[in-house]
Amino acid sequence: MTGIESMKTWKERQHSFDLEDRNKAAVTGLVFDIQRFAVHDGGGIRTLVFLKGCPLSCRWCQNPESMSPRPEIMRIPHLCIGCVKCVAECPDQAIRFREGGTVTIDRAVCSLCGECVERCYAGSMTIVGRYMTVGDVMAEVERDRPFYTTSQGGVTFSGGEPTMQPEFLIAALKEAHARGLHTAIETCAQVSRETWAAVIEHVDLILTDIKHMDSARHKELTGVSNGRILGNLKMAANMGKNLRIRVPLIPGCNDGPENILATSEFVGSLGAAVEGLDILPYHRLGEPKWAQLDREYPLHGVLPLDREEVLAVKRLAEKNLGNVTIGG
Amino acid sequence: MTKNPPVVVIPQLVGPSDRIKRVLDRFVNTAPEICAERAVLITESYKETEGRPMPVRRAAALDKILSGMSIFIQDDEIVVGNQCSMPRSAPIFPEFSCQWVEEELDRLEKRTADVFLISEETKKKLRSAFEYWKGRTTNEIASQLMPAEALEAHNDVVYTVGNYFYNGVGHISADYAKVMNKGLDVIIAEAQAELDKLDFTDPEQLTKMHFLKSVIMANTAVIKFAKRFSDLAKSMAGKCKDKARKAELLEISRICAKVPAKPAETFQEALQSFWFVHLVIQIESNGHSISPMRFDQYMNPFYKADSIGSEKAQEMLDLLWVKFAELNKVRDESSTMAFAGYPMFMNLIVGGVRRDGSDATNDMSFLVLQAGANTKLYAPSLSIRIHEGTPDALYKKAAELSRMGMGYPAYYNDRVIIPALLARGLEREDARDYGIIGCVEPQVGGKTEGWHDAAFFNMAKIIELCLNDGVDKRTGKQIGPKSGRLEDFKSFDDLMASYAVQTEYFVRLMAAADNAVDMTHAKHCPLPFLSSLVADCIAEGRSLQEGGAHYNFTGPQGVGVANAGDSLTAVRKLVFDEKKLTLEELREVLETDFEGREDIRQMLLNRAPKYGNDNDYADDIAREAALVYCREVDRYTNPRGGKFQPGLYPASANVPLGSVVTATPDGRKAWTPLADGVSPISGCDTCGPTASVLSVAKLDHEIASNGTLLNQKFHPSAIEGDKGLENLKSVTETYFQNGGFHVQYNVISRETLEEAQANPEKYKGLVVRVAGYSAFFTALDKSLQDDIIARTEQTF
Ligand code: SF4
């Protein structure tokens, strides 16, 4: 019942931040969230470990706090009770509080000392990302082991892009396997062939997005072309890995019929390795987080598709594929 | 017990027939009213029988009511028998309490929850009947019997014994199977045989004589009542133009002339026999939670022996379900805050193991779950028992029903409940044969007077008292022992000691209050009909109320486990461990309800671990807080020769109980609701359902053998598809493997509820499960609606 470090729950970790955690083991990972009872990211009931940092910059990203591979300040305004403790405690005077409640943070001078996080009892001032050891992560994952047993679930590493921290990811996957857990990753597959091969060796199920089949358009939308991604998927399929392909369906970006047909055709060509195709309709629940990070949301004003439009896409994809679902 | 779930063949299941749809439509469009007939008839009878032995007076009153009340048969009905002069109306039971009825007569139509229409004529009749009852109600007599401190603590809401203080006891399951298989004639013969054995020169046996005579009178009255329906059906058939309906009416007439006097043979006869018993128990007394229990077990043989087929049988069952929902009860305005939604808590359970330990699933188990799906009514309260050998098919059917969002079935864990009952002295076969009463209370039907809803004990008020030297901060009165002030505590152990002192003191008073009420019922309100259907009353020659049942218990509930636990945890963590806060500061913010110190409230809320997140620090303290209460309750004995046994569930008493408690160290503001059941505090279970379930499983559910209650809410998206059903099953299964007792699921979106709040008209049929029972959402008080909405939506 004492506060042994490894016994801290993920939620308790949010109460403080220490940059030095990075050095507490030979391999540490930067984790920005751990969610229990995830039911749409692989089979059964799972724990989802989100690793920070991503090589893509998709315009529709709903987890903008995952993009940067470094910890960063994020302030959730509606939780603020205006106690101004954060202002008083910041050694670098990085936080300014104006009448009327607007707060500015000078990210350039912030040294990520964590004082404001410690003092903000309301949980408004946060730092995204905690350096954790494989042991720390597994302690949290182990909490729901009884549910994995009764539901055939397991652990899923997501991001950001988990393969951006290959050393940590591989160590964690190995450890999960050693403990008899089913492993999955959620990846964009934008990673070198060598790393890809080394990672998927320890993965039971790969969940991958295909954002666009046209390489140039892919680059416009995400910042990178799709050659390496598609190549990695073929490689995984050839190795006989279980694959679930997902298409985030973004209005005006990738929802045109040619792209849907091309995507489903490609997925069909991967053969029996593919369990199915999930259409993930666009939502904008992450939009407020862009502002909380002082960034501008590129798709501001884009509305979700209505049900009929999504169903039409599903029917289109079904021309090339048997197992198409909406949602995970 | 079987380890490998048996593979069962699922009977063919059909949806609601057109007839059911018509009947349901009529039901939702019938407004509940108050009916004066019962009150008038019982008052006349009591006047006539002045001076005679009490059991005989009760039987004579029952006879007078059953002979004099209006009866009717509605279109499309197959199972007949009404409680009042109009469907969905509520009778009045002046013998238990009527002061509140009189005071609230003019408000019944205008109150916010559980509205009843009432005519001026009815009011006049009731007022005149009530004159007789001044000073004669069980309520008034019991308050004379109670120690003054015990009554005061009840009035200060440290606990409330209100349920049986103002009403009949109910909370029972009769031996329905005996009536269906043998008939009331046999029960009359048994009573006669006992009578014949008596030696009237022995004073004790003379008392028995009156009871046994009352049994015969009451049972004869019920048979006469059934005959009235037989005659009515016959005369209606005579006038009926529709040939098919005419045949149905003639069949009803034939059946009502036969049962419940004689054994039932066909499925329809069994249902009718069952219904007369269930109905008359509700007319004899207004105790709620009259529970049919293991309906699939005693009804299946009649279904199997009949050749009507599943489609016809399903329709009959569905029709019976509407009859359940037509039973009604009026409560006082403040109780509607705790028991809103016209609930009758009639618990009906399927599955589990048989008396020999083998799996009990049968065709009727499935048909019953289907009836819940077809009617989508809040009554009866559907439940399912889960054991290691529960067939997948039944589990899946139950999960499908859970997902429909009515809040049922409730799941019960044989692996915890059977051992808990054994520990309470039940014989092994009886323990295996348990069913559920009311919200969550296990017992063996037909043999037990469980007094399951004896009191609600306000664990958050105990926190207030233990921090303030026994002073009630709401009234400023010294009501508890001087156990120390917050500033005086040197360690967490001092605080726990103070908590224990207050608990001990008030549990003791509560036991005295309960026993005073218990003794009053025994002397002034024995129930001969109900007693005759519970073993061993006839053999012992004693009513249930006097301890005639084979098993006797008294079960008071602790409410606010999470608030008590989290309050103690916050003090330990922030004051004693981390010294982030001084005791003086804490006292100050609690006294001012955090006025101007929202930062400290946020610290209490967010920087101390909370029960419900699978955090041992908080969970261990919640467990201890619950145990302190449970162990105290365990010490007492009731006047029927039975033991007290604790439960941890609130019905919805968490709202009124919270309304008398000042701010608490868990960050809860003054006068706001407590956490419900053993569920974590709304909004504090931030780690999702798996964490919440693992936390709750850490409590000692076995000692709380009167029942614990966990409400788990899911957003529909978390349980969609076949995979969703599997996940729901996995959550239940894991909770149960870890020692959970009961769980029920609310599968509803916040949007739906807000919509329903704004447009009640459009959501008349929307049922939600409120802490132990399902109710029409729009019938709930606004504060309860808000409470439901506030419960964390645990999608991912
Ligand atoms: S410490 Fe937190 S709550 Fe207080 S002013 Fe800063 S951000 Fe707001």
Ligand code: SF4
């Ligand atoms: S982390 Fe430290 S430097 Fe950065 S804003 Fe907070 S208090 Fe200031």
